[in-house]
Amino acid sequence: MPEIVLQGVTKRFGSVTAVEDLTARILDREFFVVVGPTGCGKTTLLKLLAGLLQPDQGKIYFDGTVVNGLPPRERGVRMVFQGQDYALYPHLEVYDPRRWSNLSFPLKLRGERASRIQARVEGVVRRLGIPPALFSRRPGELSAGQKQRVALGRAMVLPPKVFLLDEPLSHLDPPARARARQEIRRLHHELRTTTVYVTHDLAEAFLLGDRVAVMRAGKFVQVGTPKEIRDHPADAFVAEFVRAYQEGLKQAFPGAP
Numbered sequence: 234m235p236e237i238v239l240q241g242v243t244k245r246f247g248s249v250t251a252v253e254d255l256t257a258r259i260l261d262r263e264f265f266v267v268v269g270p271t272g273c274g275k276t277t278l279l280k281l282l283a284g285l286l287q288p289d290q291g292k293i294y295f296d297g298t299v300v301n302g303l304p305p306r307e308r309g310v311r312m313v314f315q316g317q318d319y320a321l322y323p324h325l326e327v328y329d330p331r332r333w334s335n336l337s338f339p340l341k342l343r344g345e346r347a348s349r350i351q352a353r354v355e356g357v358v359r360r361l362g363i364p365p366a367l368f369s370r371r372p373g374e375l376s377a378g379q380k381q382r383v384a385l386g387r388a389m390v391l392p393p394k395v396f397l398l399d400e401p402l403s404h405l406d407p408p409a410r411a412r413a414r415q416e417i418r419r420l421h422h423e424l425r426t427t428t429v430y431v432t433h434d435l436a437e438a439f440l441l442g443d444r445v446a447v448m449r450a451g452k453f454v455q456v457g458t459p460k461e462i463r464d465h466p467a468d469a470f471v472a473e474f475v476r477a478y479q480e481g482l483k484q485a486f487p488g489a490p
């Protein structure tokens with residue numbers, strides 16, 4: 234749940250048009266990946282979906298109902314932010330099942346008992362590989378990759394209606410990244426939460442996405458399955474993006490066909 238429709242959505246910051254007349258349909262239960270170069274409007278798009286920004290023009294629908302003007306908490310969305318602090322609570326520890334902590338927060342807010350919190354959080358912690366040694370630390374005492382995993386964990390303990398993930402794995406080393414990617418994919422198979430996932434990385438987009446939108450300068454230049462985008466790039470920009478990705482694969486696996 235749910236289906237998301239954007240209709241002619243535009244967002245400007247002064248003279249910059251971050252999202253321009255964007256029309257798209259993200260299907261119910263879909264894993265939808267937005268990929269594109271820095272500054273093309275990916276984060277702005279997620280914030281519009283979350284309700285943290287309002288469009289200057291156009292409408293956003295969740296299951297056929299306009300959500301423009303609806304505050305974030307009433308949209309049933311959860312966003313994992315890009316950047317250094319990931320909107321973690323700086324004064325709270327990573328995890329304590331009995332108290333307010335970063336990982337127990339969404340469950341405590343719902344009034345869940347400590348035993349239930351423990352079961353939920355500890356499953357997520359195991360999957361993401363967050364070591365218990367980190368539980369008593371505060372976000373300021375974590376590395377960027379550790380913070381990123383805690384932020385992802387907090388989003389996963391209480392699945393929302395819509396997941397908005399903004400480059401959630403960018404600070405992880407390759408093995409941790411591969412593992413977290415698998416967990417995100419597995420979680421989506423289990424829960425089928427409509428997910429919009431932002432990345433710079435076409436390889437990641439192709440691995441994760443049911444469909445992929447290639448974004449450039451505030452617009453989607455192509456939306457399709459990974460195969461459609463790989464085999465039939467819509468224009469020279471997408472073709473170049475795909476070529477660079479395949480070139481990267483060749484370097485990683487020399488001699489591969």
Ligand SMILES: Nc1ncnc2c1ncn2[C@@H]1O[C@H](COP(=O)(O)OP(=O)(O)OP(=O)(O)O)[C@@H](O)[C@H]1O
Pocket residue numbers: 246247249250251269270271272273274275276277278315433
């Ligand atoms: N609050 C703001 N005020 C002014 N300009 C902004 C603001 N937020 C974003 N922009 C501009 O809007 C454009 C899109 O920014 P956005 O953060 O959405 O890009 P992005 O695709 O997420 O980039 P990155 O891959 O680097 O995270 C950029 O030109 C950016 O400078």
Ligand SMILES: [Mg+2]
Pocket residue numbers: 275276277315399
């Ligand atoms: Mg961004």
